[in-house]
Amino acid sequence: MPKFFIKDEQIQNNNIIIVGEDVKHITNVLRMKENEEITICNIDTSQNYKCIIKVFTKDNIQCEILNKEEYTTEPNVQITIFQALPKAEKMEFIIQKCTEIGVSEFVPVTMNRCVVKIDNKNEIKKIDRWKKIAESAAKQSGRDAIPKVENVINFQKLCQLVEKYDIVLIAYEKENENTLKNEIRNLKKKDLKVALVIGPEGGIEENEINSIKQVGAKIITLGKRILRTETAAIYLSSVIIYELD
Numbered sequence: 270m271p272k273f274f275i276k277d278e279q280i281q282n283n284n285i286i287i288v289g290e291d292v293k294h295i296t297n298v299l300r301m302k303e304n305e306e307i308t309i310c311n312i313d314t315s316q317n318y319k320c321i322i323k324v325f326t327k328d329n330i331q332c333e334i335l336n337k338e339e340y341t342t343e344p345n346v347q348i349t350i351f352q353a354l355p356k357a358e359k360m361e362f363i364i365q366k367c368t369e370i371g372v373s374e375f376v377p378v379t380m381n382r383c384v385v386k387i388d389n390k391n392e393i394k395k396i397d398r399w400k401k402i403a404e405s406a407a408k409q410s411g412r413d414a415i416p417k418v419e420n421v422i423n424f425q426k427l428c429q430l431v432e433k434y435d436i437v438l439i440a441y442e443k444e445n446e447n448t449l450k451n452e453i454r455n456l457k458k459k460d461l462k463v464a465l466v467i468g469p470e471g472g473i474e475e476n477e478i479n480s481i482k483q484v485g486a487k488i489i490t491l492g493k494r495i496l497r498t499e500t501a502a503i504y505l506s507s508v509i510i511y512e513l514d
Contacts, residue, residue, distance in 0.1 A: 271299075271408040274415060277313045280334075285309055285320055287330040295322075295330060307332060308411075315341065315413040343413050344514040346461045348506050349374040349434070351427055352498070353469035354385040359499045360395075361402050364418065366503050368406035371510045374417040375399070380424050382471035392421055424477055427466070428484050437486040439466040440501050441478055444490040449505070452487050453512050463509060467502045 273295070279286045287295065287309070295301050301322060309318045309332065317340070320332035352363055354377050364375055377399075379386075387395060399418045407415045422430075431437045438452060456463075466473075466486065482488055496504060 272308045272310050272317075272411045273408060274310050274312045274404070277311060280311065283334050284323075285318065285332045285334060287332065288328065292328065292330055296325060306335070308338075310413050312415060315343065317341075317413060341413050342411050344371040344510050346463055346510060346513040347373045348509060349376060349462070349464045350502055350506065351376045351378050351464060351466045352502060353378050353380045353467060353473070354383045354387065354421070355469060355498050356384055360399060363499050363502045364399050364402050364416075365406045366499075367506050368403050368412065368416050369410040370503065370506050371412075371514070372416055372506050373414070374419065375403070376419045376427075377421045378424060378427055378466075379421060380469055380477060381474045383469045384471075387421060396420060424480070428481050431464070431481065431484045431486055433462070434464040435461045437464040437466060437481070438505065439473065439478065439481060439486050439488050440468070440491045440496075440505065441488050442472055442490075442495050443475070443478075444488045447487065447489050449489050449491060449508060452489060453509065456513060461513060463513075465502065465505050465509075467498055467505070470498055 273287060273291050275285055275287065279288065301307065303322050303325065305322050307320050307322055309320050317338040319335045319338055321335055322330060323333050324331040350367060350372055352360065352375060354360065360377065396418060403416045403418055436452065436456065478488060491501065491504065
């Protein structure tokens with residue numbers, strides 16, 4: 270059963286009021302009825318509630334809180350994916366699948382070999398679309414948070430953000446020695462902030478690799494096979510959460 274997200278202001282005493290598109294989804298898609306149980310998460314606090322549906326109206330659904338649930342589905346490690354803008358609908362696929370895995374944030378990046386170019390008008394539409402995909406995937410997978418989707422940045426800006434993270438990893442097909450396993454072994458503490466930089470279909474240029482390496486990023490190999498950009502994002506985030514969560 271999917272989880273539904275609300276904000277603080279939707280909690281009134283021992284009741285929760287569901288509004289917006291979720292009303293249609295619960296009513297018309299899931300066809301839920303009064304007195305059925307539903308799981309609701311407050312995205313302002315990540316608090317989960319087990320509730321029972323009490324009243325349906327045209328504009329909202331009123332639920333009564335049965336109890337608070339103390340478990341969390343969020344991983345211990347916070348992963349940000351800096352994804353070079355890919356072609357077609359690959360970004361939507363990356364956001365959907367990596368949200369299910371447990372990624373915390375997505376930042377689209379323009380790199381030298383990116384084929385896709387997004388102007389300001391289309392960027393707003395794209396970001397809104399990607400945010401909706403992240404929210405939908407978070408509901409479906411039972412997350413306690415909706416991953417952030419940030420505005421598009423350039424590679425220079427990415428280099429300035431490296432210091433915000435405990436480690437920044439970049440998969441590069443010309444790296445032959447330093448492996449993902451080596452870098453994971455060096456990560457001891459919990460609650461890490463990890464950044465993963467994924468290049469475009471044509472790969473990351475050598476001058477970009479040199480620039481980001483100079484500010485502290487770790488260049489790694491993913492093995493003997495070259496992965497597609499969407500595969501690399503899913504693979505890296507899966508392995509890191511498996512090892513560190």
